[in-house]
Amino acid sequence: MFRKLRMFIISLTLVLIATIGTAFSIFYFGDLSFYVNDLDQQLRVDNVKENYTFGRDEELDKEYTIYLFPSSLYSVIYRDYLNKKYDDDSNNDQTAIKPEEAFGYIEASLENGSVVYTAKETGSKQNTYNGYNNYYDFIRNLEENKYYIRTSDVKDNYNSNYYIDNSGNELNESGLGDPILVLNDKYKDSHFKFKNQFRYDRFGAWGDLYAAPKSNGEYVKANGSYEDAGRYLPQKLVVRQSATADYFSTYTMEPITSMGDASSEGWYNIVFSSWTTFELNENGGYENPPYTNDQNKDFSLWPFLSGDIASYFDIMQNLDIYADGDNVIRLFPYFSNGKNYNISDPSYGGRDGLKIRFNNQETSGEKYFMYNGNTLDSSNGLDSLGSNYSDLDTIHYAILSNITIDSDLYDISSESTNMFAVETDISAGSCAAWEGNWQNGFETGNLGIVTELLSRYGPGLYNFYVFVGDSGLAKDNIWGPTNFNINDVGELISTGNSNLTAFSELRNKKFISLGDTANLFYDYTTGWWPFQTTHYVTRPFKLYAEKVSEGRLYNNLTNSYANSTELQQIIDNNYNSSYNFVMYTYPIHRIEEGADGSLSVGNTNIIENNPYVYLLRNVNFTDVENLYFQIRFSKTYIDNTSFELGKDATMPVILNPKDNNGSYTYNENQYFVPGREFFSEDVIKFSDNTTSQEGFKLNNESYKGVYDILLIFNPSTSSDNQDVFHIYAYRHMINFIKVYEIGTEIKTDNDGLAIHTKDNGEPLDSQIWQGRANLGKYLDPSMKSSVPNSSGELVTLQNALESYIRSYIISHPTYGSYDFSKFYLRDYVTDQIVMYYDTNTKSWVTNDYVLLKNYLFIVEVVS
């Protein structure tokens, strides 16, 4: 028998099995208990090179490193890095420090069910960069000396003798918006360290890694290890494709900070609102993440101040939009008390604050909205919204992103304490104090926000939007404008009125209207005492929610469950956390039919401004026992999300085709057909006569395979108001099955990879057949080749093999007769016999060998 050469038969592994029979009397002792396998033991690895790039789109299958910085102080270091990196002086490149490399980092791991954070690469880094600059030394000083950031209890130490006002050297006016510039050594001492760090809400730490001081001034351990707590260090995460909401909530923390009010000598907490990013340009330019205070805007005219809303971090987005060229994502915290303040006199607080207050059974909390700096007014289409908006000089909006709403959150309609409320600050005076005077913005009554969201859209993450109509500061109207109505403003903006040029980021958003319009109150004064006049103004505002769709796929389901509880539990248990849809943000074009019947890629990007397009790669249905599956956008099944297997019966769509001067080209794996080609919804009910859920099914067993599934949101255009996600899919193909003659020696390169073509790419001389197939299909003797033979014909595997065997027998007369049963195909990598001839049935047998990748098969003969 021919001894074939295989690269990877290297060492042996031993499944070495013994019993530690333990000495309990109920067990019988003394039987054969020990066995060591002394057959050839082997470790092998697939060494077909094409299998390591096969089936994966590098564009979406990236690995991302995410750094979450507890303090926005790090953003100053990052800005310094970018400035040096992209200036003309190449010498600066060598001194530029990435913020994540400056001090080390912490990493999360799961130990006995609990998340544990461990600091890494701290000491050496900090010693290396000691003295780098003021920003750097500030953090280093905190970390090394274990300085402690306090929250509410810092008020006890608040001493007016150390009062920081804006007239002294302590606060450098030139540093407005960049408060770290005012740091000097004295702030590291005494009470200064409790104050200046937090001014401008720039500093934060991981509260969960806190080390609190004992009464004697010593520190106690935090998180089991005081020394390595890493409360000021960034957290490093590594994710592939996406970071799911579940993963993010499990393995990350929210940083904390606090803020002193220099004016009233109070100390008020501000809280983490969202993660923000630098927007990076290709040429090295960047946009800062938003600051609460925007020094370029005049407070007296622009009470709503913020940076660019587009730079907040959305967990469900395609991470590519946040990553730099090395697939690194840096997230900086945005802390807020929901207000804006006078840049020239930060001792004043602000006004028009907006927050959501929510309680659950264990904790309570407040989240502050982040205002968008852009506005909608007459210059960019406000009038086009209709006459009801004529009195609204300006419309602003604020956002609060990625808020978890689940069933343990009390609803304001069921709790007298208004557990979920949007509140506004109605403080008197030209500016509200930091502390604010919060009142419910809604007539809370029976609003039932939580109940409504949970029942209609399910638990999970939500974004909240508040649109606020500006009554106009010039108006002296004690009750504000009378002719306003912004009840439908969200829908009008999202549906993309062609005259609207503002708020493009909200185009086609699916806003969930919550409650009726409410009024936001505030007052202001004009004139000088004693001629000062107080003005009371109302502003209309409207609250919306947006479900952050956590697309999940549940597979291996059946269509029969005993009852609804079992149905729910079993489906929940079939959730594979690796199957999460990722937002797809690249163009999609539809195949169109020309007048002459020809098909071509259309020019229109059909998902332009569609914020809800999702892609799930590599869904593996190859080894499922059951053919049913389900797609959800929530942890629980919600009945109001509808899916259809493709908008048109036949027209495929092309993902991100390459534009060659108006002529589009694409690869096979960019070609998605309507899902009905593979799946059916004709048997979609899992029912116990009282409960059913929508689902899908592979058309039959032969459709087991690997798929990429695309969901395209199509909002309702009819009166039935039924929004639909259309499902498209690409079924993966294997690239080749190659069959070689008896005795073929597959050589390997220096990396042990199989060489199965000539240098010029042509087949080896010993190759007798090459074919392709859908991934997950059975090896089939009747499958046609994908490469013509020497006669230019596409022949079946069986015909090619039998033809070869006949010629082999002729050249080896000892065989005497055409007996196919002496021949078989063996897999080059695993040695499995994948096809042989059964003389009883007079047919080639594959035993349902499933094709999962590229293969090299070699003909062998029984000796």
Added chain:
Amino acid sequence: MLKNNKLLTFLVSFVGTGTLLGTGFGVWVFNENGELNLSHSIDGINVEIATEATLGHFKNDESGYHYEPHILVFDEGTNPTDLNDGLSFYKEEQHPVLEGVMAPVRDDELEIIFHKDDSFNEVNYGLKFQIGASVELISDESATAQLTDFIQISDYLYTDGNFVDLTSNFEIGEEFEHEGTEYQGRFKEYKYVMHLNDLFSYKSEDVKPITEDAYRILYTAFTENAKNKKNWHIRINFTARYIGD
């Protein structure tokens, strides 16, 4: 017999494991902190400690042939994020049709047969145990690459140290989950089928060969170990763990 051109193939020394057979069966390892003598650890319950105890044996045919997986193939799998995907165990068997041809068959089942003497039920009723496996991933001393760098016990399995729980908790007086048959007129046999594919996974996406770079890391590890005649071993000791009464 399978014909392979094995560049480097070794047999394994059994010295170490042979030592295990003759010792230590008078006690049961109840927890990872050490070995406890059961008769001393539970007051008021008459527990006899046997010597030379074994808990059972592995499935074998009449000729004594044991059906254990013994080939482990590392490949890229079909899902790069699923660490349980891509490790495949094979058994070598006589092909059912091709006379005289041995071939690996993908099969990760490992069947162990536990023995239980029901006559002691009353005495020991109420004691709760977990049947499990103590799994060790071992690399020869001075191996350039460690097996534990590449594979691990699957995350989703309950583990306590290297103890992997194979059964739900059971009490001595209760039946095993698996139906028993009479054995030598006194004892009952209880079969448990372990699936090695469920037991092991790649350690991380970094070492799963889903890219050429990751493949090369694995390739280098294999070849370096082979060059130095160093082996990797998976040792599975079936045992039970006392969890209370």
